[in-house]
Amino acid sequence: MTTKTEQALIQKAFQERMDEDELLNCMRCGFCLPSCPTYIESGQQEAQSPRGRIALMKAVVDGLIEPDEDVERTLSLCLGCRACESVCPSGVRYGHLLEEARDIIAQHKKMPLPVRLIRKFVFAGLFPHQERMRKATALLGWYQRSGLQTLVRKTGLLRLLPASFRQMERVLPDVPTAKEMKNRPHRLTPDGAVKKRVAFFAGCLMDTMFLATNDATLRLLQLAGCEVIIPPSQGCCGALHGHGGEKEMAKELAKRNIAAFEQLDVDYIVTNAGGCGAFLLEYDHLLKDDPQWRERAAVFTAKIKDISEVLVELGFHQLPLRVAPQTVTYQDSCHLRNVMKTATAPRRLLQAIEGVDFREMQDADRCCGSAGIYNLMEPEMSMQILDHKMDMAKQTKATTIVTANPGCLLQMKLGIEREGLAENVRAVHIVDFLLEAAEGAQAEKEGTHLRQTS
Numbered sequence: 001m002t003t004k005t006e007q008a009l010i011q012k013a014f015q016e017r018m019d020e021d022e023l024l025n026c027m028r029c030g031f032c033l034p035s036c037p038t039y040i041e042s043g044q045q046e047a048q049s050p051r052g053r054i055a056l057m058k059a060v061v062d063g064l065i066e067p068d069e070d071v072e073r074t075l076s077l078c079l080g081c082r083a084c085e086s087v088c089p090s091g092v093r094y095g096h097l098l099e100e101a102r103d104i105i106a107q108h109k110k111m112p113l114p115v116r117l118i119r120k121f122v123f124a125g126l127f128p129h130q131e132r133m134r135k136a137t138a139l140l141g142w143y144q145r146s147g148l149q150t151l152v153r154k155t156g157l158l159r160l161l162p163a164s165f166r167q168m169e170r171v172l173p174d175v176p177t178a179k180e181m182k183n184r185p186h187r188l189t190p191d192g193a194v195k196k197r198v199a200f201f202a203g204c205l206m207d208t209m210f211l212a213t214n215d216a217t218l219r220l221l222q223l224a225g226c227e228v229i230i231p232p233s234q235g236c237c238g239a240l241h242g243h244g245g246e247k248e249m250a251k252e253l254a255k256r257n258i259a260a261f262e263q264l265d266v267d268y269i270v271t272n273a274g275g276c277g278a279f280l281l282e283y284d285h286l287l288k289d290d291p292q293w294r295e296r297a298a299v300f301t302a303k304i305k306d307i308s309e310v311l312v313e314l315g316f317h318q319l320p321l322r323v324a325p326q327t328v329t330y331q332d333s334c335h336l337r338n339v340m341k342t343a344t345a346p347r348r349l350l351q352a353i354e355g356v357d358f359r360e361m362q363d364a365d366r367c368c369g370s371a372g373i374y375n376l377m378e379p380e381m382s383m384q385i386l387d388h389k390m391d392m393a394k395q396t397k398a399t400t401i402v403t404a405n406p407g408c409l410l411q412m413k414l415g416i417e418r419e420g421l422a423e424n425v426r427a428v429h430i431v432d433f434l435l436e437a438a439e440g441a442q443a444e445k446e447g448t449h450l451r452q453t454s
Contacts, residue, residue: 006108010108010109014057014067017104019096020058022096023054026050026051026092029090031088032087035086036048037079038078039052041385041388050078053074053078053098054092056071056075057097076102076378077381079369079374080099081335081338082094082338085339106245123244127236127240128236128249130235133204133208133236134178134208141175141176141178168410170414171413171414172410175208181208184202185230187230188221190221190222190223190227196227197266198310199228199261199264199268200214200217200230201237202230204237205406209406210429217270217272220311220434223319223438231260233259234256234260234261238254242286244372244373251286254283254286254287255287257280258296262299269304269305270305270306270307271304271306271307272307273404273405274337274404275406277335278335280301281339282301284300306345308342308346311349312345312349316349319441320442320445321354321437321438321440322353322441323353323354323433323440325355326356327399328358328401328433329358329359329361330346330358330360330364330403331401331408332365332404334367334371335405350430353437354437359396362392363389368386369381370407371407375411382411386418387418390415390416393412399426400427400433401426402429402433404429404430412427
């Protein structure tokens with residue numbers, strides 16, 4: 001329950017911090033409505049649309065309504081997918097408004113003690129510290145490999161957890177060992193001549209739980225002709241903090257990453273996770289009011305580029321690529337598409353692979369319902385959105401669903417499990433699939449050579 005004192009503080013902060021020009025920029029035209037998953041899934045409730053949420057923010061600023069639980073709930077239910085921005089004729093930066101509003105509420109409302117402890121552990125105690133991330137992942141690996149996971153599943157102990165957590169436990173990847181996570185390279189040379197010198201943003205979850213995908217990314221960059229620098233002082237991008245009402249922590253993480261990369265003489269800073277890449281790309285906005293970091297952030301963001309764009313630029317799709325015959329569809333990462341504006345490159349790469357029957361999914365650009373930790377915090381709406389996504393995926397008859405973000409990948413795996421399709425359908429990150437295709441072509445070449453020489 002938000003007290004009257006807290007509401008007054010929130011309203012004052014809205015008046016001081018919300019960008020009123022951006023709020024007024026919304027013309028209420030409604031072009032955003034068909035692109036908003038929560039508007040559609042809520043039965044077209046106006047309050048669950050971008051236009052409706054902006055109207056609520058403006059009403060709080062103008063003192064027409066109080067920032068009560070209903071306002072907070074409406075803002076919390078937004079996925080933050082930013083699909084509305086891609087269709088907005090006025091160019092409203094809705095994502096920036098949403099992040100600011102959530103941060104104001106989080107910083108001025110006293111949350112229950114358990115919530116405060118969890119937030120402190122996650123935002124301050126875990127994600128900013130890569131060594132702690134490694135230890136937590138190693139603990140998960142022990143759970144998976146020791147036989148405890150099998151025991152827990154057989155005894156039904158998982159039923160003690162909320163349904164959303166039980167579902168996620170089923171689709172977690174096999175995580176690396178502590179030794180594998182520690183032995184990370186800092187510089188890699190290309191196969192052949194150097195075409196580009198790039199830096200790689202390794203991330204936090206990507207360099208622990210999804211370490212194999214990071215390794216695949218580095219290998220693809222080598223095959224494409226890149227010298228790769230991986231600065232060891234980098235860390236979490238801060239997206240989870242920025243989206244979750246911890247903006248000051250996000251700023252500190254941004255500064256750490258800018259400092260880690262800014263002395264490197266590289267053409268690009270390459271990312272392989274749509275959510276991370278989009279947040280990195282907006283460090284200049286995050287630090288726009290900091291005169292000491294504003295220009296440094298702008299230089300940093302100018303070099304951010306998704307792995308798929310780099311590979312296409314370097315002609316990777318023209319190399320021999322082969323997989324066993326299969327039907328493939330692609331699920332866009334919302335932030336990769338709507339913020340980084342990358343949608344064509346992944347499809348071009350997939351369509352270049354021999355053995356791929358590529359079929360475009362209807363509503364591929366619509367959010368899958370993952371949205372960071374949204375699927376854990378808002379499981380009912382998330383599963384509604386996922387059910388629609390799986391209906392669209394099944395229509396393609398795809399046996400492989402490719403995506404470009406770890407959260408989307410887990411969500412699509414969850415959808416496959418929920419639909420009972422695990423024996424016939426898989427979900428895979430695009431870089432893992434591309435490496436599979438490159439290695440498949442190489443294996444065929446070596447096999448042909450052996451047959452010719454025998």
